[in-house]
Amino acid sequence: MSEAPNPIAIYVDADACPVKPEIYRVAERHRLKVFVVANSFMAVPRESWIERVIVSDGFDAADNWIAERVGRGSIVVTSDIPLADRCIKAGADVIGPTGKPFTEASIGMALATRDMMEDLRAAGTVTGGPKPFSARDRSAFLQALDVAIQRLKRAGFTG
Template identity: 70%
Template sequence: MSGDETPRTIVVYIDADACPVKDETYRVAGRYGLHVYVVANSFMALPREPWIERVVVSDGFDAADDWIAARARPGTIVVTADVPLASRCVKAGAAVLAPTGKPFSESGIGMALATRNLMQDLREAGAITGGPKPFSARDRSAFLGALDRTVMRLKRGGFG
């Protein structure tokens, strides 16, 4: 497959570099019979399932993001912590979830981008920002619930 499924099929794209919820995504996708594309710029070991596909892109800047964004559309689910990628995918109509289970939305993506840019500017200016808090079991559980709800919402919307 090439990542271009039929228009009403739910497909999951994982921005795989440093994604802590790949196994959880596989578990939910397996339950619903969804195809998962694991996109990274280097080889990554994956479960041997016909519905999980590895996509290795060039190591060019944003190559994985570009590959995912080019395929984002209504009915796709994108799992990423990358705010600029999330913004591109939300604008294309995809459902986008952070690994913490937080959905990115059309109404909130502008604020998320502004916060990201502010934090980047502070880091570049030498301010100590502390970085993100450690990923927790609560985050993992929130992600599982959010992904399940997202799949059910898309199914109710006529995707399958």
């Protein structure tokens, strides 16, 4: 007799995540557990399927909490590229808030670009941050999240 698959869970790197309301709506529709991970108090809906996790304010505490718990059947929402890399290596699906999925094929280039931009900012060559979050980004995120959930359900994970 085979062991039942684990349910799908969504892990949110919450401190600067602009799509938390969308995550809650999609998770409710699919009956998924959501872990909202931050290093300070953050208001979240009072639902049994949403768990607020407050970690210490130590360096990478939220990233470590998430990376130590994810695996196949987990969806991680983050714009933190080193965290995305760790989660991909653990077998999780990883989506940026703009809907960009991070994959084994794309994470190397994302890390290299991040490092290059960090160097350019340190040298004063680049002074701006990322472009403003848009309605198109929100829509792309919702589509990417739905694709990830459907793929996991087809693979036998439960909602």
